[in-house]
Amino acid sequence: MPFNSISYILFFSLVVTIYYLLNQNYRKHFLLLSSLFFVGYKNIESIYLLLATILFTYYLAKKIGSTIDIKKRKYLLRLGVFISISTLFLFKYIDIPASFGFDSNNLIFTLGISFYTLQNISFLLEVHSNRLKTEYNLIDFSVYSTFFPKFIMGPITIPQDFLPQINSDKPLSSNLTIGIQRILLGLVKKIAIADSLAEYVKFNFEKNHTPVGFTALLISYLFTIQLYFDFSGYSDIALGSAKALGFDLKENFNFPLRSKSITEFWRKWHISLTSWLTKYVFYTVSYRFRKLKKAAIPIALLVTFLLSGIWHGVGICFFIYAISHSLYMIIEYFTKSSRLEISTKIPTKIHTLLSIFITFNLVSLSFVFFRATSINNAFHLIKNVFSFKNFLPTNWKIDVFEHIAITSDQFALFNLFLLIITLSLFLLFEKKIYSIIINPKTNYIFIFILILILMIMGTYSNPEQFIYNRF
Amino acid sequence: MKKSYKLLLFLCFTLMFFIGLEKFYDFFLKENMNIKSSYISKNKINAKIIILGSCGPFATISPKEIEKYTHLKTYNLAEDHVNILENYLSYSLYLENNKSPEYLIIYTSPETFDERDNVLHSFHFSQFLDNPIICKTLKEENPNYYRWTFIPFMKYAYYNSKFNFNVIQGIKHYIKKKPTTLQLTGYSPIISPGTIEGKNKIHRITYKFEKKYKWSKIQEKYLLKIIKLAQSQNTKIIFYESPHYVKSNFNFIKRAEMQKKTKKIAANFGIDYLIFDTMKLSLDKNNFLYATAMYEEPSIQFTKVLSTYIKK
Numbered sequence: 083m084p085f086n087s088i089s090y091i092l093f094f095s096l097v098v099t100i101y102y103l104l105n106q107n108y109r110k111h112f113l114l115l116s117s118l119f120f121v122g123y124k125n126i127e128s129i130y131l132l133l134a135t136i137l138f139t140y141y142l143a144k145k146i147g148s149t150i151d152i153k154k155r156k157y158l159l160r161l162g163v164f165i166s167i168s169t170l171f172l173f174k175y176i177d178i179p180a181s182f183g184f185d186s187n188n189l190i191f192t193l194g195i196s197f198y199t200l201q202n203i204s205f206l207l208e209v210h211s212n213r214l215k216t217e218y219n220l221i222d223f224s225v226y227s228t229f230f231p232k233f234i235m236g237p238i239t240i241p242q243d244f245l246p247q248i249n250s251d252k253p254l255s256s257n258l259t260i261g262i263q264r265i266l267l268g269l270v271k272k273i274a275i276a277d278s279l280a281e282y283v284k285f286n287f288e289k290n291h292t293p294v295g296f297t298a299l300l301i302s303y304l305f306t307i308q309l310y311f312d313f314s315g316y317s318d319i320a321l322g323s324a325k326a327l328g329f330d331l332k333e334n335f336n337f338p339l340r341s342k343s344i345t346e347f348w349r350k351w352h353i354s355l356t357s358w359l360t361k362y363v364f365y366t367v368s369y370r371f372r373k374l375k376k377a378a379i380p381i382a383l384l385v386t387f388l389l390s391g392i393w394h395g396v397g398i399c400f401f402i403y404a405i406s407h408s409l410y411m412i413i414e415y416f417t418k419s420s421r422l423e424i425s426t427k428i429p430t431k432i433h434t435l436l437s438i439f440i441t442f443n444l445v446s447l448s449f450v451f452f453r454a455t456s457i458n459n460a461f462h463l464i465k466n467v468f469s470f471k472n473f474l475p476t477n478w479k480i481d482v483f484e485h486i487a488i489t490s491d492q493f494a495l496f497n498l499f500l501l502i503i504t505l506s507l508f509l510l511f512e513k514k515i516y517s518i519i520i521n522p523k524t525n526y527i528f529i530f531i532l533i534l535i536l537m538i539m540g541t542y543s544n545p546e547q548f549i550y551n552r553f
Numbered sequence: 554m555k556k557s558y559k560l561l562l563f564l565c566f567t568l569m570f571f572i573g574l575e576k577f578y579d580f581f582l583k584e585n586m587n588i589k590s591s592y593i594s595k596n597k598i599n600a601k602i603i604i605l606g607s608c609g610p611f612a613t614i615s616p617k618e619i620e621k622y623t624h625l626k627t628y629n630l631a632e633d634h635v636n637i638l639e640n641y642l643s644y645s646l647y648l649e650n651n652k653s654p655e656y657l658i659i660y661t662s663p664e665t666f667d668e669r670d671n672v673l674h675s676f677h678f679s680q681f682l683d684n685p686i687i688c689k690t691l692k693e694e695n696p697n698y699y700r701w702t703f704i705p706f707m708k709y710a711y712y713n714s715k716f717n718f719n720v721i722q723g724i725k726h727y728i729k730k731k732p733t734t735l736q737l738t739g740y741s742p743i744i745s746p747g748t749i750e751g752k753n754k755i756h757r758i759t760y761k762f763e764k765k766y767k768w769s770k771i772q773e774k775y776l777l778k779i780i781k782l783a784q785s786q787n788t789k790i791i792f793y794e795s796p797h798y799v800k801s802n803f804n805f806i807k808r809a810e811m812q813k814k815t816k817k818i819a820a821n822f823g824i825d826y827l828i829f830d831t832m833k834l835s836l837d838k839n840n841f842l843y844a845t846a847m848y849e850e851p852s853i854q855f856t857k858v859l860s861t862y863i864k865k
Contacts, residue, residue, distance in 0.1 A: 537713070
C-alpha cells in the first residue's frame with residue numbers, strides 16, 4: 083500500500099475515523115491491528131515473519147532487562163544484534179524470499195526491514211544500557227515496531243521517543259489538521275514534483291542520452307532535488323499520518339539543501355538515520371579509537387559512512403557514495419579553523435551563498451553514484467560534467483532545455499518550465515510553507531492551493547515508486 | 554459546529570471549482586485547432602477521400618497531391634503514435650460533424666497490427682468523453698483511466714502533462730479566432746533528410762534488433778468496426794501498405810504472416826489491398842527516415858502512384 087496510492091488514502095481515512103471514535107484504552111490495540119493489516123494485506127507471510135521478529139526481540143529485551151550478570155547481558159545483546167543483522171542480510175542482500183518463490187517487492191516485511199531492524203537494535207541497546215525507563219508491554223513494543231506510518235521507510239525512532247506516546251491521552255483535533263495538511267504537502271512533493279522530475283532524470287541517466295557540460299551538471303542537480311522531494315515528501319506523509327493519530331515522529335529533514343557545509347547537511351538530511359548512526363556507531367567507534375587522538379574522528383567517520391553505504395545497498399556505487407561523503411567530512415574536520423578564518427574575511431551573505439553553492443554541488447556529485455545504473459554510468463556522467471571544453475552550451479534551447487525536456491515539443495518545454503517554477507517556489511518559501519503546516523489552525527487557502535497543484539501537475543497515469551523503497 | 558460548517562463550505566467550493574475547471578478544459582481543448590480531433594469536430598471538412606492510419610500515412614500521404622490527380626477533396630486523418638483503435642475513434646468523431654467520404658484509404662501494414670502498438674492514448678480523446686462511442690470504447694479498453702473520470706477534473710489530472718499547454722494554446726486560438734495551418738490537410742511530412750544520423754539511422758533502417766510481430770486481436774476488432782461503419786455508409790474502402798525498405802525484411806519476423814491475415818480480412822469484405830513493395834523506392838535506404846517511413850520527396854512519388862490507382 084504505497085503512500086502515494088488511493089488505497090492508502092482510503093485505508094488511512096478509515097483508520098483515523100475509527101481511531102477517533104474509539105476509547106483511549108483500545109486505541110493502541112486498534113493501531114496494532116491496523117499496522118498488521120498494512121503489513122499483511124498483500125501477503126499474510128509478512129505478518130508471520132514480523133510477529134516472529136517482534137516476539138524474539140521483545141523476549142530478548144525482557145531477558146536482558148531482568149538479567150543482572152553483565153557478561154550474560156552482553157551475550158544476549160550480541161545475540162539479538164547478530165540475529166537482527168542476519169535477518170537483514172538474508173532478506174535484503176541475499177533475497178532469501180526469492181528462493182521460496184516470493185517477490186520481495188511485494189513482501190512488505192522485506193520492504194521495511196532496513197528500517198525496523200535498526201529500530202529493534204536500538205531497542206535492545208537502550209534496554210541493555212538501562213536508558214529505557216518507560217514501562218512497556220508486548221502490545222506497546224509491537225505498536226512501536228509495526229506502527230504503519232513509519233514501517234516501510236522510517237523515520238527510524240528510538241523507543242524513548244515513541245513508547246511514552248502510546249499511552250498518553252493527548253487532544254487529537256489540532257493534530258488532525260496539522261496531519262492532513264502535512265500529508266497533502268507530502269503528496270504534492272512526491273506526486274507533482276518528484277515524479278515529474280523522475281521522468282527527466284530517468285531519461286538522461288538511463289537512455290544513453292547522457293548530456294555534456296552544464297546540462298550534465300543540471301541533471302545531477304535535478305536528481306538531488308528529485309531525491310529530496312521524493313524522500314522528504316514520503317517523510318511528510320509519514321509524519322502527517324502519525325500526527326493525525328496523535329504521534330510525533332522524529333523529523334527526517336530540516337531544509338538540507340540550504341546547508342553551508344557537508345557536516346551541516348548530514349545534520350539536516352535523513353536525520354533519523356544520521357542520529358541513529360551517530361549515537362550507536364560514530365560515538366562508539368570514536369570512543370574506541372580515542373587513544374589515536376586526532377585520527378579517531380576520521381576513522382569513526384569512515385566506519386559510519388561505510389555502514390551507511392552498506393545499509394543502502396551492496397555495490398561499488400554505494401561504496402563510492404559513502405567514501406566520498408566520509409572524505410568530505412574528514413576534509414571539513416581538518417580545515418575547520420582555516421575555513422573559519424576565510425569566513426571572517428568575506429561578507430557574510432556572500433560567504434553563506436558560496437558555502438551553500440559548494441555544498442550543493444558536492445552533494446549532487448556524490449548522488450550521481452547513488453542514482454547511476456552502474457559505475458560506468460556514474461563516471462560517464464561525471465566525466466561529462468567536467469568536460470570544460472564544451473561546458474557552456476552553444477544553444478541553450480537545444481542543448482539544455484530540449485535535452486532535459488526529452489523532446490522539442492512545445493508542451494514538453496512548457497511542462498518543464500512549469501515544474502521548474504513550482505519547485506523553485508517550494509524551495510524558496512519552504513520555511514514559510516512549514517510554518518503554515520505546523521499551525522493547528524486550518525488554512526483552507528493553503529489546502530486548496532495544494533489540491534490544485536496536485537490536480538494540475540500530479541503524475542497519476544504512471545506513478546513512480548518512492549526511491550527509498552528499495553533500501 | 555462552526556468548524557464543520559467551514560469544512561463543508563470548503564468541500565463544496567473545491568468540488569464546484571474542479572467541476573468548473575473540467576468544463577474550462579473541455580471547452581478550450583476543443584478550441585485548440587492544433588489537436589486533430591478538435592479540428593475535425595469543429596470544422597466542416599466533408600472530404601471525399603479520407604486517409605486513415607498511424608505515423609506512416611500521416612507523414613507520407615499529401616492530400617494536395619491526391620487532389621491533383623483525383624480532383625476529389627482529400628483529408629489526412631492519420632496521426633503520429635496512434636493505432637487502429639484510435640483511428641476508429643477519430644473516424645467516428647469525424648463522421649459526427651462531416652459527411653461520410655466516398656473513399657476511405659486505410660494504412661494496414663503489418664506494423665499496424667503488432668501487439669506492441671496496443672497502447673491506447675486515451676488522452677487524445679479526454680475532451681470528448683461526452684461522446685457515447687468514445688466513452689464506451691475508453692471504458693472497455695482503458696478501464697484504469699475510465700474509473701477515475703468520475704472524479705471532477707480527474708479525466709485531465711490523470712494525464713495532466715498532456716493538457717496544460719494545449720489548454721493555453723486553445724485559449725489563444727479562441728481569442729484569435731484563427732485556426733493554425735497545422736491541421737488544414739492533416740498531413741505532416743518528414744522534411745529534413747538525415748534527421749537521424751550514424752549508427753542510430755542504420756538501426757532504425759534495418760532494425761538490427763529483431764522485430765517479431767504478433768497479431769493483435771484488439772486492432773483487428775477495431776478494424777472490423779471501421780469497415781462495418783464505412784460500408785454501412787457506402788464508403789469504398791482501400792487497404793494499402795506504403796513502400797518500406799525491403800532490405801530490412803530479414804529482421805521483420807513473421808511479417809508475411811501478418812500480411813496474410815490482413816489480406817484475408819480484405820478478401821472477406823471485398824476490399825482491395827495494395828502493397829507497394831516492388832516500387833524502386835523500396836531499394837534505396839536514402840529514401841527512408843526509418844524502415845517504414847519515407848521522407849517528403851519519395852513520399853510524393855509514392856502518392857502519385859496511389860492517386861493513380863484511386864483515380865482508376
